[in-house]
Amino acid sequence: MLETMTSPTPSLVPAPEEIQAGYELTLEERRVRGAPMRLFTFPGGSEDVARTVVCLPGLGASGRSFAPMAPLAPLLRLQLWTPTLRTPVTHTPLQWNLESLAHSDTRLPERFALVGSSFGSLVSLAFTLAHPERVRALVLVSPVASVHRVRRWALSLSTLVRMPKPFAYVFAPTVARVLGGRHLPPEGRAEIVREARRLSPLELLRRLKDVLDADYLGALEGLRVPTLIIHGARDTLVPLRYAQDVARRIPGARLEVLREASHLPYMSHALAFNAFVGDFLLQHLS
Numbered sequence: 001m002l003e004t005m006t007s008p009t010p011s012l013v014p015a016p017e018e019i020q021a022g023y024e025l026t027l028e029e030r031r032v033r034g035a036p037m038r039l040f041t042f043p044g045g046s047e048d049v050a051r052t053v054v055c056l057p058g059l060g061a062s063g064r065s066f067a068p069m070a071p072l073a074p075l076l077r078l079q080l081w082t083p084t085l086r087t088p089v090t091h092t093p094l095q096w097n098l099e100s101l102a103h104s105d106t107r108l109p110e111r112f113a114l115v116g117s118s119f120g121s122l123v124s125l126a127f128t129l130a131h132p133e134r135v136r137a138l139v140l141v142s143p144v145a146s147v148h149r150v151r152r153w154a155l156s157l158s159t160l161v162r163m164p165k166p167f168a169y170v171f172a173p174t175v176a177r178v179l180g181g182r183h184l185p186p187e188g189r190a191e192i193v194r195e196a197r198r199l200s201p202l203e204l205l206r207r208l209k210d211v212l213d214a215d216y217l218g219a220l221e222g223l224r225v226p227t228l229i230i231h232g233a234r235d236t237l238v239p240l241r242y243a244q245d246v247a248r249r250i251p252g253a254r255l256e257v258l259r260e261a262s263h264l265p266y267m268s269h270a271l272a273f274n275a276f277v278g279d280f281l282l283q284h285l286s
Contacts, residue, residue, distance in 0.1 A: 004036075007080050008247060011267045012209070015016060017229065018194060019064075020188070020191050021187055022067055022068070022070075022114075022188035023064050023067040023114055023187065023191050024067075025041065025042060025043075025064055025067055025080070026041050026042070026043055027039070027040055027042040028040075028041070030105065030106070031105065032084075032099055032100045032101055032103060032105040032106055033096075033099070033105055034088075035084040035086075035087075035088060035096075035100075036084055036085075037081065037082065037084055037100065038061065038062065038063060038081075038082035039079060039080065039081055039107075040062070040063040040064050040066075040067075040080035040081075040082070041078065041079065042070055042073035042078060042082065044073070044074070045073035045074065045076075045077065045078060045211065046073065046074055046076055046077045046078075047077060048077055049109050050109075050285065051075070051076050051077050051281075051282075052077045052079060052108065052109050052112040052113070053078050053079065053110055053112065053113040053114075053115060053281060053283045053285075054079045054081055054101070054108065054113070054114050054115070055069070055078060055080045055114075055115040055116075055117075055120070055121075056080065056081055056083075056097075056114065056115070056116040056117070056120030056121075056123050056124055057064060057080075057081075057117055057118075057119075057120050057122055058117045058118035058119050058142075058263075058264070059118060059119040059196075059204070059207055059208070059211075060192070060196030060199050060204060061117075061176070061191075061192055061193060061195055061196070062082040062195045062221070063080030063081050063082040063232065064070075064080065064082075064191065064195070065117075065188075065191060065192065065264070065266075065267060066078070066080045066115075066152065066168070066194070066266060067080075067191075068188070068266060068267055068270035068273075069266060069270070069273075069274060069277070071270075071274050071278075072274055072277065072278050072281075073237075075278065075282060076278070076282070076285070078279055079108070079112075079188055080221075083096075083097050083123075083224065084096070085198065085199060085200070085203065086200065086203055087203060092206065092209070092210050092227040093203070093206050093210055093215050094122065094123060094207075094214070095125060097127075098126055098127050098130060099124045101123075101127050102127070102130075104123045110134065111133075111134055111135070111136050112134070112135070112136060113135065113136050113137040113138070113139070113281055113284065113285060114127065114128065114135055114137075114138050114139065114267065115139040115141065115277065116138075116139070116140055116141065116143075116277070117142060117266065118141070118142050118144055118222075118237070119143060119144065119207060119210075119211060120141075120239075121140045121142065121143040121144050122137060122144045122145070122146075122210070122211065122214055122216075124139075124140060125138075125140065125143070125145055125216050125220075126214075126216065128223065128225050129216065129219050129222070129223065130188060132223070132225055133198075133226065135225050136225075136226075136285060137225065137226045137227075137228075137280065137281055137284035137285065138223075138225045138226065138227045138228070139228045139229075139230065139277055139280065140227065140228070140229045140230070140246070140264060141229075141230050141231075141265060142230075142231060142235055142237065142238050142243070142264070142265070143221065143229055143231070143238065143242075143243055143246045144168075144211060144214065144238060145214070145215075145216045145217050145246050146214060146215040146216065146217045147254060161265065170226065176189045176192040176193045178236060178262075179191060179192070179235050179236075179237060179262065179263045179264060179265065180262055180264045180267060180268055181190065181232065181260070181261060181262025181263070181264070181268055182262075183260055183261065183262075183268040183269060184262070184264060184267055184268040185267075185268070188264070188267040188268065192264070192267075217245075217249060219244075219251055220246065220249035220250050221250070221251065221252045223251065225255040226252065226280075226284050227250050227252070227254070228254050228256065228276065228277065228280040229243055229246060229247050229253055229254065229255045230254070230255075230256050230257075230258065230260070230265055230266075230273060230276055230277070231243035231249075231255065231256075231257055231261075231265070232257075232258050232261030232262045232264075232265045232268075232269075233257050233258065233259045233260070233261065234260065234261060234262045235261075235262050235263045236262065236263070237263045238263065238266040240257065241264070245253065254280070256276045258272055258273070261273075
């Protein structure tokens with residue numbers, strides 16, 4: 001099924017030929033606190049509100065990057081959210097996303113599960129700490145809880161995606177390959193590169209600043225939400241020992257390591273990722 005949306009905003013919708021095979025999802029644009037938010041869903045997916053799972057992508061990705069979770073769609077009501085491409089200057093991107101998730105405009109149920117990858121894991125952690133009563137289960141992928149747990153050189157490398165043309169078009173695939181690892185399929189790499197290029201340099205820098213300012217490590221021991229952490233052993237951005245540190249600090253947290261995966265295990269190792277996430281979420285959302 002080709003990508004469709006409920007309210008036409010051409011600037012938000014790539015041409016059909018730009019969407020990679022396997023990433024064709026239904027797109028709905030919702031106005032959340034006055035800003036356009038993109039919501040991707042799977043055609044024919046579950047409509048069981050009690051099994052709502054909100055997926056939050058990484059720094060320059062869109063919710064469409066979670067397309068490899070398609071096998072879970074009949075079992076879970078997957079809501080693949082994409083932060084607004086331009087955060088209002090009144091808030092930091094992290095603040096805006098936290099308040100947006102809690103706002104009635106999102107039309108989310110009172111309680112739901114969260115799956116957050118990289119920057120999305122930072123948003124997921126912050127939201128769960130602020131609203132633990134609303135989160136039934138938490139999945140952190142390549143978790144970012146503190147700048148001290150992120151390699152600054154890798155953050156600097158990721159900014160190459162935003163360099164002016166044609167420089168960006170030369171280096172962006174290399175950056176995506178480093179972050180995704182050697183097992184990231186070409187269509188996944190193309191999805192990451194295309195979506196990252198849609199983000200303005202200013203917006204990317206603002207999100208990077210949120211990452212650099214973040215430090216939630218001290219609060220993790222107070223987290224009382226069932227938590228699963230999935231990490232790639234070959235992650236060059238967030239080393240495995242830092243994910244292990246996060247897992248140790250969250251009471252009862254479970255850590256699963258994908259030995260050959262890098263920073264985007266849900267795209268590069270979907271079969272194993274979906275098995276872990278599906279079992280965990282069905283256990284806590286049944």
